Amino acid sequence: MSENLQVNYSEENIRTLDWQEHIRLRPGMYIGKLGDGSSADDGIYILLKEIIDNSIDEFRMKSGKRIEIKVDEGKVTIRDFGRGIPLGKVVDAVSKMNTGGKYDSKAFKKSVGLNGVGTKAVNALSDYFRVRSFRDGKMKVAEFSKGNIVENFPENDTSDRNGTEISFVPDQDIFLNFKFRKEYIERMLRNYAYLNPGLKIIFNGETYFSENGLKDLLNEELEGEIIYPIIHIRDEDIEVAITHSDKSQTETYFSFVNGQNTTQGGTHLNAFREAYVKTIREFFNKNFEAADVRKSIIAAVSINVEEPVFESQTKTKLGSNDISPNGPTVRTFIIDFLKKKLDDFLHKNPEVAEAIQRKIIISERERKELSGIQKLARERAKKVSLHNKKLRDCRQHYNDQKAPRKAETQIFITEGDSASGSITKSRDVETQAVFSLRGKPLNCYGLTKRVVYENEEFNLLQAALNIEDSMEDLRYNQVVIATDADVDGMHIRLLMITFFLQFFPDLIKNGHLYILQTPLFRVRNKKETRYCYSDAERVKALNELGKNPEITRFKGLGEISPDEFKHFIGKDIRLEPVVLGKDQTIENLLEFYMGKNTPDRQMFILENLVVEEANIESKEINATD
Structure with missing residues (x-):
């Protein structure tokens, strides 16, 4: 250590942060990645979830059967009808770390949020935060900004029913250009309803309610036909629903x-997958291949764990090995449950057992028919990957548990070498990869998985993503389609969306597929440069930059220099998620995009183009349009 450093290192260098300062300095420790709302796991949805979780815990404690949620632009209000926060502790409950009602395991034995951090994180990361507690004819209100108390109102009389209401507006200095997307909130609330039969959730006037739990969830998610009615079995602390798609x-x-919702699975899902294969093998007394037993399975599993350990504050992956401190392991608990309940069900319903066996035999035959092609395709992909000029890989990957920035990993699927060249030169080599297509990809609508192995480009893309067998080994968190803003570019987007819908729908269902938005115009004067993603933004820039600014219109990604491209794929990146709306199915989307409804599709493309000075430009499109 140098002499200067030794002299300068004193008591003044040691600093203790206030609780809200620490949360605001390191928000990722509390809510995962920040994001702008284009991903389902972005921070603004974690804020929403942290508050709803408290209301759900009240319902689970038999207090309050209704939750009202309003999202108006950037403001969120959540009102439950539970017991209400004790009035003397309202301020402490939302602003003092390690303060809460869940540390006593008897009161909240199987709660989601046990560390007392969630509500405080929402408070600290909100520009405006208000808590109102209604309890036995009295009301207590307090308002905060960025974790600092602004108003602490005295208790008042009220005629409102018991419960808690929290309103907040995420801080735009932390959540840049954020936007709440209805589709992500709806999915979250539907899951809450399925997991809590009898609970009524009202979101912006729409009601979410379930009577049959996970059976309702599968019925909602099913597409096409199933080969046998849903198996729905449950016991204390566990519920399972199972079927197979055709x-x-x-x-x-x-x-x-x-x-x-543990979107990344964990010990319980691993145990379920193992237990299902084990039970089926023992029932039929045959050593079937695990892949054949599980192929086409659609299943939901929910367990309750005492004092659960998650791998992060966002609780997307269970790390617990035990159901409770003195109870069995998660693995043993689930294996024993399926061995008894599923085995009993199959004995009582022989027609379902026969359907499952037929499915396994078909899967086995299909696997053997494909095995030769798969082997050749894998060898070819492995050989090509050593000098594959189509893939410029990054250093960190989503399936690497030790990668510090794995959530940031992206792969850009581009058309042609000029576009991929600009992205390659301006990308972050740690987390951003580029895959270059040769012209328009094959229209794979209605084709079988065989084409993925026989088409070299699809096979190389599948190998790059590492999703041949499952999504668990996906190498990039965000798969981004980056095409020109013209008719050809839109067609390539549709062809790529079709490929993923046809063969890897879970990539879309799990929120990994995006469209890259790139600017259509650059407007600048001597002092400032604006990049405009729409005609409206162009007009606004013209009005604000004064007389005679220079206007450049980008007709293709290849026209954007690497120095400029770094602005569009860096911290200010604009991504449009490809999501399935509540009433859409993959089958319907495939039929619309690539079926025989040519006039409808042509009208759709025309309606999504902007005509500017006799030039055709494409607006951004996603699968929810």
Whole structure:
């Protein structure tokens, strides 16, 4: 250590942060990535979820059967009808770390949020935060900004029913250009309803309610035909729903712990996948291949764990090995449950057992028919990957548990070398990869998985993403289609969306597929440069930059220099998620985009183009349009 450093290092260098300062300095420790709302796991949805979780815990404690949620632009209001926060502790409950009612395991034995951090994080990360507690004819209100108390009102009389209401507006200095997307909130609330039968959730006037739990969830998520009625079995602390699709080629799971949607699975999902294969093998007394047993399965599993351990504050992956401190392991608990309940069900319903066996035999035959092609395709992909000029890989990957920035990983699927060249030169080599297409990809609508192995480009893309067998090994968190803003570019987008819908729908269902938005115009004067993504933004820039600014119109990604491109794929990146709306199915989308409804599709493309000075430009499109 140098002499200067030794002299300068004193008591003044040691600093203790206030609780809100620490949260605001390191928000990722509390809510995961920040984001702008284009991903379902972005921070603004975690804020929403943290507050709803408290209301759900009240329902689970048999207090309050209704939750009202309003999202108006950037403001969120959540009102439950539980017991209400004790009035003397309202301020402490939302602003003092390690203060809460869940540390006593007897009161909240199987709660989602046990660390007392969630509500405080929402408070600290909100520009405006208000808590109102109604309890036995009295009301207590307090308002905060960025975790600092602004108003602490005295208790008042009220005629409102018991419960808690929290309103907040996320801080725009932290959540840049954020936008709440209705589709993501709806999915979250539907899951809450399925996991809490009898609870009524009202979101902006729309009601979410379930009577049959996970059976309702599968019925909602099913597409096409199933080969047998849903198996719905449950016991204390566990509920399972299982069926098989006649079309899907993949395994589809919905997993939950204490009401939390564990999108990355964890010990409970691993145990379920193992237990299902074990039970089926023992029932039929045959050593079937695990892949054949699970192929096309659609299942939901929910368990309750005492004092759960998650791998992060956002609670997307269970790390607990035990159901309770003195209870069995999660693995043993789930294996024993399926061995008894599923085995009993199959003995009582032989027609379902026969359907499952037929499905396994068909899967086995299909696997053997494809095995030769798969082997050749894998060898070819492995050989090409050593000098594959189409893939410029990054250093960190989403499936690497030790990668510090794995959530930031992206792969850009581009058309042609000019566009991929600009992105490659301006990308972050740690987390951003580029895959270059050769012209328009094959229209794979209605084709079988065989084409993925026989088409070199699709096979290389599948190998780059590492999703041949399951989504668990996906190498990039965000798969981004980056095409020109013209008719050809839109057509390539549709072809790529079709490819993923046809063969890897879970990529879309799990929120990994996006469209890159790139600017249509650059407007600048001597002092300032504005990049405009729409004609409205162009007009606004013209009005604000004064007389005679220079206007450049970008007709293709290749026209944007690497120095400029870094602005569009860096911290200010604009991504449009490809999401399935509540009333849309993959089958319907495929038929619309690539079926025989040519006039409808032509009208759709025309309606999504902007005509400017006799030039055709494409607006951004996603699968919800």
